[in-house]
Amino acid sequence: MLRSFEQLCQETVEGWQIAADDGHAAQANSGAYAQPWHWHDCVMLILPSCGAVELQHEDRRQGTWLTHDRFAVVPANRAHMTRAGAGAHHVALYATESMLSRLDSELGSLREFHRRTRAAVLVQRTPRVRALQALATGAEHGGYGHAGITRSLAVALLIQCIAEVMAGPVLSAVSRAEHGMALVAELKNYIARHADEDIPLDALGERFGASRRHITRLFRRATGLSVGEFQQRVRLQTARELLGGTDLPIGEVAFRVGFDSGTALSHAMRRVDGCSPSEVRKASPRRTVSAGRPG
Incomplete structure (x- = not known):
């Protein structure tokens, strides 16, 4: 089935279209x-x-997996299929031959880009690409308030991706094992960012497009810990840093890292460290910062 550039520009799914212009389109997709x-x-x-x-x-x-560290380029008229789990977020960019010809004349030869993309390729997603992608999707969510800025950011993202294809290494396909390790890395990062919250395994499975059982087995095999044990370690490490670097009351420290009370933090810390939060604070070099909560 052909999905033409004109059809892509007329995409009506709410929230998908970031920008669409003569020869170029950008779409964001979230969820399964x-x-x-x-x-x-x-x-x-x-x-x-x-x-x-x-x-x-x-x-x-046989397929491959794309994660946050790489992006794919699929040439025109090359059959493909894609699918993602509930927690996936990605941006798709589309460029016509006329758009690429225009860039070739304005920015310099794209001969190396065309040579490298005769077949579908995987390329490293560099910090520059990540930054422009964040700006482009931020604009799509109303961060800049002007459609012209959004289009410019989307074009800049396309140009940077083309530059990475021409100058960067072409990556190999991701194996199932590598995909598993990438998934664990994303799980650890997500849990660490939300360590103060209760995160049900079912919610993790929905977010990352994997079953509860698969996440449990994969996480323990990679880390030697359950998801709950890893979250507890992150909470306690954050608590130690707050105890040693601030004058926050112990109850406030407990609240910030996800414990119901100072007593609950004390019990967990004594079980793991063999000492109380007060003893941890006394033993730590002090770095006094404001004890007020961020507004």
């Missing part, structure tokens, strides 16, 4: 979805930012 086998009459780039996107294409029908 699946696109059956199809092709475009333009080049497509897929840039995950959270979770994993599975990509199959006629050059590699």
